Amino acid sequence: MVMSPPKPSEGSWTAHYPELGTGPISYEDSISPEFYELEREAIFKRAWLNVGRVEQLPRKGSYFTKDLAVARTSVVVVRDLNDEIRAFHNICRHRGNKLVWTDFPREEVAGSCRQFVCKYHGWKYDLDGSCAFVQQEREFFDLDRADYGLVPVHCEVWEGFVFVNLAEDPESGLVEFLGPMITSLAGYPFDQLTERFFYRAEVGSNWKLFIDAFQEFYHAPVLHARQSPAAVSQPLLEAGFEGAFYKIDGVHRLVTTHGRRGSSMPPEALKPIEPLTRSGLFGPWDGPDLTGTTEGLNPGRVAPWGLDSFQIWPNFVILIWENGWYLTYHYWPTSVNTHRFEGNLYFPASKSARERIAHELAAVTFKEYALQDGNTLEATQLMLESRVIDTFPLNDQEILCRHLHQVAAQWVDDYLRSGNGGGKR
Amino acid sequence: MTVMLPAEFADLEPFAAKWCLPTERERFAARLASSMDEMQAFYDAMFPRAAAAIDYCDRYPLDDMPDDVERLMQLVYSLIMVSFPVEVWRQPHIPDSGAAYLDLVLEPEP
DSSP: OOOOOOOOTTSSHHHHSGGGOSSOBOOGGGTOHHHHHHHIIIIITTSOEEEEEGGGSOSTTEEEEEEEGGGTEEEEEEEOTTSOEEEEESBOTTTOOBSSOOSOTTSOOEEEOSEEEOTTTOOEEETTSOEEEOTTGGGSSSOOGGGOOOOEEEEEEETTEEEEEOSSSOSSOHHHHHHHHHHTTTTSOGGGOOEEEEEEEEESSOHHHHHHHHSOOTTHHHHTGGGSOHHHHHHHHHHOOOOSEEEEETTEEEEEEEOOOGGGSOGGGSOTHHHHHTOOTTOOTTOOOOGGGOTTSSTTOOSSEEEEEEEETTTEEEEEETTSOEEEEEEEEEETTEEEEEEEEEEOOOSSHHHHHHHHHHHHHHHHHHHHHHHHHHHHHHHHTTTSOOOBOOOGGGHHHHHHHHHHHHHHHHHHHTTOSGGGO | OOOOSOGGGGGGHHHHHHHOOSSHHHHHHHHHTSOHHHHHHHHHHHHHHHHHHHHHHTTSOGGGOOHHHHHHHHHHHHHHHHHIIIIIISSSSOTTOTTOOOEEEEOOOO
């Protein structure tokens, strides 16, 4: 029997946050080219954006580039000789060439160096961004190298997650931006979960629509029905799915679900490969219990706890499982109706072949699900663009979708009301 | 014929040339390029031997595995890769996934 989790005293999660309303909502924000142009400035050049983790910069001189098509720039993130992590716009001060790239100008790269050297005319920059060398400097006119350092981008690190902010003068620091719900995850051993599977796809939908797909589980018993044995999927489909706990903290969101380890599941609920590898969609059955490492996990004190999916504004998700591993998702817009999706799975470094094999099953299963989700999104985008229907109902299990679209509208509104964007309309 | 696997797993040699593949990208491509009969035959031969194969691989450190043991581990990975088509989908590709793709850009070694 599937029990319904208790709802707040107001009768629904949505009513618990009255500013959300309960009416049908519009997805004009996901099909309007004009709204997308505003989002570039109002959201992606104002919010803190996660671009990676410190483990991607293991040594002094390690760097990686991150292309931010939505902001029409690329940044290079580097660990300098003082172990400080810095970010710069990835552009040479001389003739505007992309500074760090290999073979393909539109591909992101990572590596290690002592200085950045432009491929075009050989200008060199130290890792702190200062211009160190100008080819045939005497040929220039009154050129002072001190005036030609790389253009810095605000860069801060929280718990090993590297964020940048493209604003000239960010409205808040990173910790203030993340707020208490997210920063209370401090202490979780992210730095020890270093075995990484990194997936990437170009998806034919607006970035917010894919976030919507992964911030409600109402779809799971239906869209993914065939992934579980019928003995399990049929009762699930009849009962439907209810999140155990929802929380909204400013611009960020959380959904928590119940869960149980595969080792406690009845055999008829399992595919044969799962007991063989002691793993599944929900991860390795024998993963470590890390719940005591931080206050911020499972703030609803749900039991038995399965996972927390922290939806960090605007385009970043940290999803932490009970059995000691986590996922991140990034949704990088490339146009109004396309985006690049990135999914990372992070496990404790395998100490044995058995552990590594359990991780492999979780990773392969993740892909089976994600591909179904991604393709469905393109179908949604196509028909929203017909504009045959302009408002759509959302139920209480879709509260986080309601919140995301509301925050996007608010940030665009704030941007317009503060006197920006006048020339763009 | 070149021997690819440890002697204890000689019965799996007929599958080694096709399914001992080092990356997920290659294993996923092999899955999409295979018939259900091919995958079923590999699954039927490999599944009953998989617990022994995992035990065998587990005796070696991950960072210092002999080549034949690493190939045996790749055979376990390929069993995982074909398990969804065989156990669930009854077809090589994921239903409703159409032209969508999801590339694994970085994965642990081995």
